[in-house]
Amino acid sequence: xxxxxxxxxxxxxxxxxxxxxxxxxxxxxxxxxxxxxxxxxxxxxxxxxxxxxxxxxxxxxxxxxxxxxxxxxxxxxxxxxxxxxxxxxxxxxxxxxxxxxxxxxxxxxxxxxxxxxxxxxxxxxxxxxxxxxxxxxxxxxxxxxxxxxxxxxxxxxxxxxxxxxxxxxxxxxxxxxxxxxxxxxxxxxxxxxxxxxxxxxxxxxxxxxxxxxxxxxxxxxxxxxxxxxxxxxxxxxxxxxxxxxxxxxxxxxxxxxxxxxxxxxxxxxxxxxxxxxxxxxxxxxxxxxxxxxxxxxxxxxxxxxxxxxxxxxxxxxxxxxxxxxxxxxxxxxxxxxxxxxxxxxxxxxxxxxxxxxxxxxxxxxxxxxxxxxxxxxxxxxxxxxxxxxxxxxxxxxxxxxxxxxxxxxxxxxxxxxxxxxxxxxxxxxxxxxxxxxxxxxxxxxxxxxxxxxxxxxxxxxxxxxx
Amino acid sequence: xxxxxxxxxxxxxxxxxxxxxxxxxxxxxxxxxxxxxxxxxxxxxxxxxxxxxxxxxxxxxxxxxxxxxxxxxxxxxxxxxxxxxxxxxxxxxxxxxxxxxxxxxxxxxxxxxxxxxxxxxxxxxxxxxxxxxxxxxxxxxxxxxxxxxxxxxxxxxxxxxxxxxxxxxxxxxxxxxxxxxxxxxxxxxxxxxxxxxxxxxxxxxxxxxxxxxxxxxxxxxxxxxxxxxxxxxxxxxxxxxxxxxxxxxxxxxxxxxxxxxxxxxxxxxxxxxxxxxxxxxxxxxxxxxxxxxxx
Numbered sequence: 001x002x003x004x005x006x007x008x009x010x011x012x013x014x015x016x017x018x019x020x021x022x023x024x025x026x027x028x029x030x031x032x033x034x035x036x037x038x039x040x041x042x043x044x045x046x047x048x049x050x051x052x053x054x055x056x057x058x059x060x061x062x063x064x065x066x067x068x069x070x071x072x073x074x075x076x077x078x079x080x081x082x083x084x085x086x087x088x089x090x091x092x093x094x095x096x097x098x099x100x101x102x103x104x105x106x107x108x109x110x111x112x113x114x115x116x117x118x119x120x121x122x123x124x125x126x127x128x129x130x131x132x133x134x135x136x137x138x139x140x141x142x143x144x145x146x147x148x149x150x151x152x153x154x155x156x157x158x159x160x161x162x163x164x165x166x167x168x169x170x171x172x173x174x175x176x177x178x179x180x181x182x183x184x185x186x187x188x189x190x191x192x193x194x195x196x197x198x199x200x201x202x203x204x205x206x207x208x209x210x211x212x213x214x215x216x217x218x219x220x221x222x223x224x225x226x227x228x229x230x231x232x233x234x235x236x237x238x239x240x241x242x243x244x245x246x247x248x249x250x251x252x253x254x255x256x257x258x259x260x261x262x263x264x265x266x267x268x269x270x271x272x273x274x275x276x277x278x279x280x281x282x283x284x285x286x287x288x289x290x291x292x293x294x295x296x297x298x299x300x301x302x303x304x305x306x307x308x309x310x311x312x313x314x315x316x317x318x319x320x321x322x323x324x325x326x327x328x329x330x331x332x333x334x335x336x337x338x339x340x341x342x343x344x345x346x347x348x349x350x351x352x353x354x355x356x357x358x359x360x361x362x363x364x365x366x367x368x369x370x371x372x373x374x375x376x377x378x379x380x381x382x383x384x385x386x387x388x389x390x391x392x393x394x395x396x397x398x399x400x401x402x403x404x405x406x407x408x409x410x411x412x413x414x415x416x417x418x419x420x421x422x423x424x425x426x427x428x429x430x431x432x433x434x435x436x437x438x439x440x441x442x443x444x445x446x447x448x449x450x451x452x453x454x455x456x457x458x459x460x461x462x463x464x465x466x
Numbered sequence: 467x468x469x470x471x472x473x474x475x476x477x478x479x480x481x482x483x484x485x486x487x488x489x490x491x492x493x494x495x496x497x498x499x500x501x502x503x504x505x506x507x508x509x510x511x512x513x514x515x516x517x518x519x520x521x522x523x524x525x526x527x528x529x530x531x532x533x534x535x536x537x538x539x540x541x542x543x544x545x546x547x548x549x550x551x552x553x554x555x556x557x558x559x560x561x562x563x564x565x566x567x568x569x570x571x572x573x574x575x576x577x578x579x580x581x582x583x584x585x586x587x588x589x590x591x592x593x594x595x596x597x598x599x600x601x602x603x604x605x606x607x608x609x610x611x612x613x614x615x616x617x618x619x620x621x622x623x624x625x626x627x628x629x630x631x632x633x634x635x636x637x638x639x640x641x642x643x644x645x646x647x648x649x650x651x652x653x654x655x656x657x658x659x660x661x662x663x664x665x666x667x668x669x670x671x672x673x674x675x676x677x678x679x680x681x682x683x684x685x686x687x688x689x690x691x692x693x694x695x696x697x698x699x700x701x702x703x704x705x706x707x708x709x710x711x712x713x714x715x716x717x718x719x720x721x722x723x724x725x726x727x728x729x730x731x732x733x734x735x736x737x738x739x740x741x742x743x744x745x746x747x748x749x750x751x752x753x754x755x756x757x758x759x760x761x
Binding site: 017369390454 | 518521522523525547549550554555556557558559560561562563564566567569570649650653654679680681683684685686687688689690691692693694695696697698699700702723724725727728729731732739
């Protein structure tokens with residue numbers, strides 16, 4: 001089912017439920033997602049145990065993030081002033097189109113042929129690659145996972161592990177097709193191929209593009225964490241570095257950054273700190289050997305400021321660790337592509353309908369949850385994700401539900417607002433069990449019986465023999 | 467027509483062998499189950515809110531909850547006239563409808579005495595944590611808050627009052643048992659050790675499954691809106707239970723048990739699913755249920 005270089009991409013179904021269904025039939029995808037998320041969650045647990053009291057650190061992180069949001073314009077302003085004083089250029093983009101235009105302008109001015117990219121979800125959000133390619137620029141993804149999915153012609157299916165749905169045999173096929181000779185399935189061999197293949201790109205690139213994990217206002221710094229070194233190469237080898245930053249990804253001080261970083265890698269991959277922590281304050285200065293001649297940071301709003309000051313504001317506290325995806329029992333079954341959004345899992349199911357309030361595809365995502373609350377439990381900055389999913393259902397359910405569903409809830413509520421109505425319907429439910437398990441049924445009863453029996457009611461025969 | 471949802475003369479239930487008919491101080495005729503009154507309750511009144519799931523698909527759970535509490539010495543009564551906490555509509559985004567139904571339940575529970583005991587972590591969470599918002603600005607807001615203050619989930623109630631030691635130990639119950647932690651009980655009310663301590667007290671050791679805290683996939687209307695995903699979620703837990711070699715799954719929420727059992731039956735798995743109230747009450751699956759509340 002997974003599209004490879006050989007098979008043309010299959011059309012994406014309109015609804016989550018159909019995309020999920022497709023994923024449920026892809027055993028390889030499900031096994032890969034289960035395996036990887038289990039590993040990440042185990043790592044997280046161990047790593048958080050390494051903090052003296054992770055709950056205290058999480059509370060502190062939440063306070064830091066909420067304080068930033070309460071004064072975001074001031075803090076961004078201070079950060080921009082400091083960065084510009086050190087020779088960086090700050091660009092403000094209201095939406096995806098503006099952000100793309102800014103980057104295309106720079107690429108045009110520099111006559112850029114080749115651009116290398118480190119992992120950046122914000123660049124996915126603005127669909128940067130297709131815009132650059134349409135103008136004749138070549139873009140090479142340099143994060144191993146991103147490189148794999150670029151070869152596959154796909155989009156990331158996880159915040160921090162974009163190719164989480166692929167195993168080494170998928171990679172073997174993709175790399176073999178790319179190389180023209182056999183590569184893999186040995187993981188070291190595959191990684192070695194990617195390293196050699198990408199090295200020349202780093203050296204030839206005209207522009208390096210990256211995301212930003214967390215900026216620091218007091219010095220005008222941008223912080224970028226990664227494990228492969230590709231981020232460091234992207235931001236220091238090419239003559240121009242463009243960073244794309246969600247407008248909320250900032251803290252005030254280095255002390256605050258310390259708290260955020262102490263949680264980010266632990267929650268994401270189970271590392272105390274990522275292998276590379278790049279803290280960039282301006283372009284190359286006179287006398288320095290490394291670093292870009294130009295540093296541009298594109299600050300992206302793209303719907304975020306609409307959430308500021310609302311009951312959903314805390315969603316902007318997200319540090320994009322991906323722990324909520326790893327723990328989500330729905331994500332675990334269907335993977336990230338089922339969400340058909342840049343952001344999948346619980347954070348995606350909240351963020352997508354907030355950033356695109358009019359998109360029907362985004363508005364149905366809050367339904368893709370059993371409201372089990374595991375996401376809120378693991379969130380390092382304690383975003384009440386399940387509450388927000390529920391709030392979004394309250395925002396959209398009435399307008400988006402079928403007439404049948406609205407009438408159904410209305411009829412139910414009038415019936416159960418009375419004692420006789422309740423007594424009659426529960427008695428009917430108790431007595432019609434046999435009938436309900438035999439008669440052909442549609443609607444919700446049919447949906448139940450498609451996968452489940454109707455269990456017996458009494459204590460007798462509570463063994464689940466069919 | 468009885469109003470409380472407990473089936474009176476369902477042919478599937480046999481009456482208790484030696485019912486002791488007494489007149490309560492309210493003058494109603496009641497059926498008490500003979501058995502050791504192990505004390506603890508001191509005849510203080512407690513109210514059981516059976517929940518709509520129990521009334522619709524598992525009335526035994528209400529019966530067992532009442533029996534258990536009475537045996538522990540409480541004057542346990544089933545609330546009359548309550549319907550549903552409103553959660554099915556609330557979690558689907560239909561607040562007005564949820565409030566319409568829950569109003570009936572608030573009114574009924576307001577008229578009762580003592581702690582309100584709910585044999586469901588999910589319904590208890592709805593009352594304790596979500597009613598404040600559901601009834602915000604409503605004329606029943608204060609009543610709803612008062613009811614919420616009195617509400618406790620069953621295992622929480624028993625554990626907080628140290629009643630585990632008053633439960634009779636059962637010998638010969640050798641079923642290898644695991645516990646499913648229902649999401650709302652676990653994350654909404656912080657219930658985890660309660661069921662294990664209670665089970666330990668009656669001599670039932672618990673085999674822990676790695677997926678104990680993972681959602682069963684029920685999620686109310688989620689189970690029928692996204693049935694395939696819901697079933698896949700159940701499957702992972704069921705596979706883990708089978709691999710752990712357990713034969714009985716105990717939970718505090720009938721809805722989760724219904725989901726897991728429904729799926730297990732479809733797959734032909736040899737697992738038994740019991741509500742904690744049933745196990746603590748000592749109900750033997752091969753023995754008929756005792757008669758419930760007669761009001």
